[in-house]
Amino acid sequence: MKSLAAVLYVLSLGTYQIIIVQALIPDSERKVLDCNVTGEWHSELGSQLHLSAVGPEVRGVYRTAVESTRGAAGPNREAKVVGVMSDGPQPTVAFSVLWAKGSCTTWVGQCFAVPGGGQVLNTLWMLRSAVTSFTDNWDSTRLGEDRFIFVRGVESP
Ligand SMILES: *[C@@H]1O[C@H](CO)[C@@H](O)[C@H](O)[C@H]1NC(C)=O
DSSP, X not given: OOOOSEEEEEEETTEEEEEEEGGGSOGGGSOOOOOOOOEEEEETTOOEEEXXXXXXXXXXXXXXXXXXXTTTTOTTOEEEEEEEEOOSSSOEEEEEEEXXXXXXXXXXXXXXXXXXXXXXXXXXXXXXXXXSSGGGGGGSEEEEEEXXXXXXXXXXX
């Protein structure tokens, strides 16, 4: 189907007006841009995420700008990333990091191509801190939201 918009002619005050009804464009005819997770991403807090996708697996490095307690993320505040992703133009992604002092974080989200250019990775995360006994379990876990902006892809050699 070539026509993406229905055009209605409405008689008003003796002149014809054209109203283009965008809402009548079916979902199947809207172009979905690809979102490529491979590259460098920055969170709203300034954390840096380097991801590389190979099939359904993602690997990389996370350098956090924040930590729950001083030193929790290690001297460089940097750790390995291991995760999975779906196929398709805007993949769902889940990835995890184990921090130097034994806490771990998991993010789950989806990669979106933004109309007009750019990519975002919208995620929710949970951070588990190690506690010394089960009576401390109740305040062991934090929950939040991270939005990563795509900064650059990986240059080909
Ligand atoms: C994603 O981008 C990388 C370069 O950053 C490229 O090597 C790879 O082929 C791209 N993947 C897809 C599915 O286009």
